[in-house]
Amino acid sequence: MSDRKHEDLPMPEDLPLVELSGVSKFYGNIKALEDISLTVHPGRITCVLGDNGAGKSTLIKIVSGLHQHDAGTFRIQGEETRLGSPREALDRGIATVYQDLAVVPLMPVWRNFFLGSEPTVGWGPLRRMDVRTMRRTTRSELLRMGIDLRDVDQPIGTLSGGERQSVAIARAVHFGAKVLVLDEPTAALGVKQSGVVLKYVAAARDAGLGVVLITHNPHHAHLVGDRFVLLKRGTMAGSYEKAELELDELVRQMAGGSELEELSHELRR
């Protein structure tokens, strides 16, 4: 895994890992996304912000291979693509960590860690999972991310929400993901746990991954983000570099921008 990552690291900075341009998506007559553009570069965090129903989850589904776009282009390392399945997305180096379906709660941590990509030994009917390696790798990989689990055999559902997200991120990093898509990783977490998760996000970035961070929390986004894409009712409401955008402005935009001003006007007594 490490070999793969290192090979890909010295990529020209101008060739994005993932590039969406003018992407649209329709559900029947309903327009879910229209004309969205987005780039993900290695070692950088692109934040996608938006209110509920802004089209964040549709965007995620397109990038992670669950849905296909209806218009526009989707490039992976410069090559135009149409992803057929989450498996295909994974094989192309795009790993997605979902907010609530990141893990199977009743399964032990180590089984979750390798789910879908279990290493095997033996041949034919004796082909079996390499349980020793799986256990050991899980433990060491989690340690590398700074999570010390006493017992990788405990059901992952017994971990805290932040720890679960972190395991999912560690898993994506371990399997050589080049792009990490995170769906609202901090949504259900308290302040402390959110901090934990954001640290792992930053760690993944430092490991050279391109990160797409979907969130509706401008404070979290501004802490780690390098680039910000704002969605509103399925369209792009703005796209900024970190240098162009102050936290206050981001918060204002997220809170509804001019709409908020109207609202405050209405509420004024």
Place this chain on the structure above:
Amino acid sequence: MTVTTGPGNTGGTEEGSGARQPGGPSGTAPAPSAGSEAERPAHRPLPVRLLRRPELGAVVGAVALFVFFSLIADSFLRTSSLSTVLYFSSTIGIMAVPVALLMIGGEFDLSTGVMVTSSALVSSMFSYQMTANTWVGVGVSLLVTLAIGFFNGFMLTRTKLPSFIITLATFLMLTGLNLGLTKLISGTVATKSISDMEGFDSARAVFASSVTIGGAHLQITVLWWLLLVAVATWILLRTRAGNWIFAVGGGVDAARAVGVPVARTKIGLYLGVAFAAWISGQHLLFNYDTVQSSEGVGNELIYIAAAVIGGCLLTGGYGSAIGAAVGALIFGMANKGIVYAQWNPDWFKFFLGAMLLLATLLNAWIRKRAEATR
């Protein structure tokens, strides 16, 4: 197979180059040096490991029931009696084991009881009507039974309807087909005897013979049962398919998102159930020679009950094959123990229901305890 195996990285210690180690944040302990700590095998105390097994409750129940009947029924402890109990338990257990796997995979099968009968009927009638070697009938029966299982799994993954509905439909259709086709082909609702046909004796040896081990008369179904438990446990705990079974039952969306072939796993589980139904069906045929087409109705719930007593969660994602086997043993001991104890059997169903409830509560309690001891 589209799934690629992850590279067999063992330590990962050499790849520290760009990674900044975020020190143990929040409540977790500060990150120790990765190398030596990671190599430490995770040894948990035995009681904790035992507590975490899904079948613990069932094993405790089985031991209690065994002691109970040994005390109150003096004929219960004889080897001949125990082999009778084992025989009956095995006929339940052969089906309960794959049914447990299916339930771990998050699905139901209500057609299992009649599927066993269908399998026996197909085998018997094909051999008889074609005047074929009975082994030909056995082979055709395997195909037909697997086709039924495939139908269940295929309809389930295709339509996305609940398996309860799909297999309820299969159950009703099979019940009707068993009666209708048997009557149409044989002219009566039971099959004709095939005991005088070629291949019967060898087939009987495989599906319905008995061996004497150390004075105990052991039916071959017990061996089939043990074999199925071993294979199912192997699959569940040591193969990728087992990992997928737990995953599709415990969190199907998460499983799909990481590339687990959900449809294939579920269809495979239904094929497993069908395979066991075929074994049971052939036993029914070769042990009793003729098959009543109305048999088997109601057994599907017994299989499910055995799996649940054995620690399977109705909602999927949790359970074990050994547990289901112990559940079948509990069922067998209770069912026959009542006879050995010379009790009035009118109450048996009540007793069974109460036991099911107790087992489920006990399992839930143990699981809670297990999760608390982490």
Place this chain on the structure above:
Amino acid sequence: MHRSRERSRTSRRSIRAMGVMAAAVLAVTASLAGCSSTGGKRAEEARQQAASGKANVTTPRWKFAMVTHSGDGDTYWDIVQEGARQAAAKDNIEFLYSHDKEAGRQAQLVQTAIDKKVDGLIVTLAKPDAMKSVVKRAVKAGIPVITINSGQEVSRAFGALTHIGQDETVAGEAVGRELNERGKKKALCILHEQGNVGHEQRCDGVKKTFDGKVENLYVDGTNMPGVKSSVEAKLQSDKKVDTVVTLGAPFAATAAEAKKEAGSDAEVDTFDLNAKVASGLKDGTIGFAVDQQPYLQGYEAVDLLWLHRYNADMLGGGKPVLTGPQILTKKDAGKLEKLTERGTR
């Protein structure tokens, strides 16, 4: 939507795998080279002499309906039907058969027969109270009714012409007497359906006349391994049992198997008859069978209805016509074997 594509792809792959497996199994079975030189359909055909069913009467084509309380898949009622159909063929009758083991639904079936304006009705009264009003309605509608099998006590009162069958208690008593003659001491009565009144009556009848002890054992008739192991368990726990009486023919062979397994030397006797019981009688694994001649119940019911319509006759002057109990032993086995395989005994 692409998710469904993924699914269909995996399904297609599974189908292909199935196909390969199917081919493999077929190849295996084919290589076993097919045919059995013994038994099977061919042997049956060689045995069979065609029984012709041509009408021999000049009466118009009447419509008779039979509604029974049979459950699904009860071989006993196959034989009753067989008798009824042969009589119907001979008497130029259109014969309709329906059944439901639940009394309420059986009554509804009788009602549909009345609605069809049948020319004669044959009905069983396993649960007389539930059938009372509908049978009376049939009689009121001018449909001649004959009751068969069960309901001898109430047949007359409901307005039926006659009853054809065997009194279950009387049959049980016959078994009790036969057991006395054979010098038995303790009998086990195997009930394969809990809550069936007729079954209770049979066992009670045995109790009444048998000088030894009778014990009831309930088993689940839809689960043969369950039946076998329960009988086995009982025989292992009670060595004094020297007779096992089953209430249905299919369970006799299973009981014999269980007895062998338990190492008991009890005798297996049974109510009713089928091919396996006949061969059991012949080779001595079954002591005796009490038959109530189901073929006769069906045949006579249709024939008597025809006679009644054609000639206003009534056999026995309206008194119940008994078709059993008939005790069958080894000496009857030879000729019975052929008849049971034909499906008429």
